[in-house]
Amino acid sequence: MDRQPPPRPAYELPAPDALGAAVDQALSADRDAHERLGRVMAVATAAGVRDILTGYRPGLPFDAAKLELVEGEDGSLFPTGRYWTLTGAARTFTEDVGETEAGNALHDLSGWTAFLDDNTRDVWRPLCDERPDRDGRPMFALDLLRAASLAYDPPGLAAPDAAHGPMVEVTVCANERDHYLALVDPADQRDGYVRPWFDLPTVHRIAADTQRDAAKYGHGSIDTVHILHGKVNDTRHAVVMVVTWMHLGGEKQQQAVEVLQPNTDGRYAVGGHPWCWYVLSDDLTPLIPFRPDAGWPVVS
Template sequence: MTTQPASRPAYEIPTHLGAAAHAALDADRAARDQLGRAMLVATAAAVRDILTGYEPDAPFDASAVELVEGEDGSLFPNGRYWTLAGEERTFTETVGAAEAGNGIHGMSEWTAYLNDSTRDVWYDLCTEQPDRDGRPAYRLDLLPAAALQLDESAPAPVRQRGQMVEVLVCANDSDRYPAMVDPDDQRDGYVKPWFDLDTVRRIAEQTQADAARYGHDSVDTVHVLEGGDCAVRHDGSTEPLKYAVVLVVCWMYLDGEKREQAVQVLQPNKDGRYAVGGHDWQWYALGGQLNPQIPFRP
């Protein structure tokens, strides 16, 4: 059989194939990145909802959640999470078995999209954990996950000079607290955090425990004195009033020339926050993976 040479092309390829293929790949990559960001934010929201009973403005304490990789490569929650202080807990311990089970089931609908196709997005926000039943496990940092920009095309908000931002801060490599800081108010890279009263109570408890363990000469202690009263309205009814006084005691000053500076009464700012320790305690901001940011650049 004689093979006849082709007299014309069997088919034609569009001249713009290369550009079209690259555009399609770029669009696919952008879509997967957008999906990963959205599912990470949804996961952070699901943890909040479990711990607050779906009250978005209610206080809650969570900094990370554990996700386990399934056989298909997607992640799913196993009910473990960590508080801002680094304490490991389970949703069942905190909210009960029924609420935890329903919440974990709902969260799984979002984490199922955290898989190989979106790994480039979620992996950098995770720390590898010991395997769980032979499956890879990861600790997802919820603070940067919740702060991800959902619309990449939207311009990032411009921070005004002196504007506060919310971060986790630490002064001893172990105890971490949420605070508002002014990135422009730093000393040698250390920030001046402003804490709400609930966080001040936590700091007070921890500093007093440290002083009892290591001695008052080496630890400044924080104390929250609270009281109440009743105000009489014009109609004769009463309104309960609550007061709080925050003290910082530097015990090493009591026997020296600085004894008059040994006790400091902290004044709250207009938002009711207290600058415990100021710059002197060398608070530093924590970034992704809870790494120190010295200096802090939001």
């Protein structure tokens, strides 16, 4: 039996350009919604820890800096009941409030941390230190100070080479260990974290440190910096790249490698705001947000 061509389309569709624009808009809205969800739930998690330790009396003092979280099979995070104080001492909620109260509190806290999952990973993962696996499950320590400082809505991204205001020289850190000199614009902050600009020798140090950490802890948890050198027409050039390994193999794989452009002073904004760089005082106290006093020297 001969197959007759259909006399008309089975159904009507929007114009391809309109449909493509609608898809892009919907995906963008979905990403924005997940980022806001991750931010709100990270703050709610920090608030939940405070409530456990203060008996739901927010005005009372408490001492908590990091919260231990375990990643479940579905990618969601759940509290183990262990946390660390500002001095680094490990404690459990059971020690503080008793087994029954701690169990009930952790159940409530899990209601917030369950939203810290694969959909919101871009928000919570930079706030966490990776800990040794336990029973085959990934473990993390959530920085509660950084989580508590998040704004609910992500601020607009500034172009990397956008004009900046007066710059000051500071010492910055992003991992509580490695410190670097940089220039920052105090007005260019997101959630209290700065966008530092490094000279090329410092970028070499950052490259060596990130590659060392990736070799030690795994590339899935560390962005690495790489520098290529070459000569064109007797002029030497440097190419600075950042590799976000966790994006490889996923829907963001095309964003996994970023080539950084230097500013007019030949400095590079390695990591930018997403790395959560913070300024250190002379005694290495984190200054989040960074509010330089009137005597802080302006470089440019």
